[in-house]
Amino acid sequence: MPELPEVEVTRRLIAPHLLGRTVLRVHTSIPSYVFLTPPRALCQRLQGRRFDELTRRGKYLLATLDDASRLMIHLGMTGQLFVAGASSLRLLSSTRRSSLTPEEQPAFSPDKHTHLRLELEDTGPDLLFRDVRKFGKLLWLAPGSSDPRLDKLGTDVLEARPAQLFEASRGRRLAVKNLLLNQSVLAGVGNIYADEALFAARIHPCRPAGKLSRRACQRLVCALQRVMLRSIETGGSSISDYIAPDGSDGGYQDERTVYARSGEPCPRCARPITRIVLGARGTHFCAKCQR
DNA sequence: ATCTGTCCCTGGACGC
DNA sequence: TGCGTCCAGGGACAGA
Known part of the structure; x- marks a missing residue:
């Protein structure tokens, strides 16, 4: 499960793919528990915006956009933030997993657990947010605003x-x-x-x-x-x-x-x-x- | 104010 | 083989 170290490793590895890039298109799954900001609103807020900064507070990731708004991401229990093209046995069901050798792993393609996909400009790979148990959180924060979840963090x-x-x-x-x-x-x-x-x-x-x-x-x-x-x-x-x-x-x-x-x-x-x-x-x- | 228990969700493990 | 049941846990919340 992702705790501070996993969130920090994610931040460091995601940042080079994200920073300075503009969001061309946003794809979301059907509304669910993970969307503190409803999918439609999230698409509107993110589209056309450029990512300027990616920071971490505790287990939360905060991506600052060029209009000073922020995207708050929590990975919960089973949240995964990764770039398209990543290949991992952990992205497959156990039955699929057991039938494949590591060399045979196919590149991941978005499935029903993939709640957010960001298409970025400059031919960078898409950014994907996947969460099987839906304990993760996605929240858009208006410029200058915060959230009680962040405010109460020690x-x-x-x-x-x-x-x-x-x-x-x-x-x-x-x-x-x-x-x-x-x-x-x-x-x-x-x-x-x-x-x-x-x-x-x-x-x-x-x-x-x-x-x-x-x-x-x-x-x-x-x-x-x-x-x-x-x-x-x-x-x-x-x-x-x-x-x-x-x-x-x-x-x-x-x-x-x-x-x-x-x-x-x-x-x-x-x-x-x-x-x-x-x-x-x-x-x-x-x-x-x-x- | 502090603390405990319940709930959300899903796939995997296990027993029959 | 297949079905049912239980379990894992971050954090919000209700109630003690």
């Missing part, structure tokens, strides 16, 4: 200071894992990297947030940043449906220590990794190393 994890986590956690009784998933505290943390960072910092996911010491907050914020920067470096992780904009898989899933490894030996002490449910999310940790 500091981007990569820019956060440990003291911010320490202060935000005072008096809170909820589990530290649940605090990490709250985007208004630190923006960008999702289920995978929360588990990975808690393991790296040797903190039990159920520990009440308010009980964290300054030192523990220091370890945790450093671990979050280290784990995420490393993931960006290796191209993100491709658990679930994430693909890079060129169709390639991320490399980070091979470096996961605990996430989706329940029952496997802890890399530190070899005790089996435990899985519990916390805040309706699967949570993976080592009961011996994380107290």
Whole structure:
């Protein structure tokens, strides 16, 4: 699932295809959950506009257009933003997947899960937004306007200071894992990297947030940043449906220590990794190393 | 104010 | 083989 590293990798790889280019035509699927701005309006707003800037805040991408309006994109659980011509087994159903060798993969052609296709000038490839589970979001923002979803975001994890986590956690009784998933505290943390960072910092996911010491907050914020920067470096992780904009898989899933490894030996002490449910999310940790 | 549970959605895994 | 059931989860929201 796309979290901060996957969104950042997407931003870096999409930007060269997008910036300075003008939208010739916009193609949308039927209205659905992903369109916070209805498809028709979105087409009108984007057509003829040039992309000037592509930034990221937490898990949100913000594309600034030449009229100072912005397109807000969230990939949700299964959102994929990639260029036409990308070829990936993750764009195929499992039945199709198993019948093809990687060399035989056909180039992707828009399907029923492809909600947005931007035709760009200068013979650049089309930009596609695909989202099977429709938890992603597309929203057009008028010049100077914002959205509550953005306004309430906390500091981007990569820019956060440990003291911010320490202060935000005072008096809170909820589990530290649940605090990490709250985007208004630190923006960008999702289920995978929360588990990975808690393991790296040797903190039990159920520990009440308010009980964290300054030192523990220091370890945790450093671990979050280290784990995420490393993931960006290796191209993100491709658990679930994430693909890079060129169709390639991320490399980070091979470096996961605990996430989706329940029952496997802890890399530190070899005790089996435990899985519990916390805040309706699967949570993976080592009961011996994380107290 | 803070916290928990439910819901949205779909494909894949699993059991019979 | 095929059907039904359950599960995954980001974030909005309702209710405690």
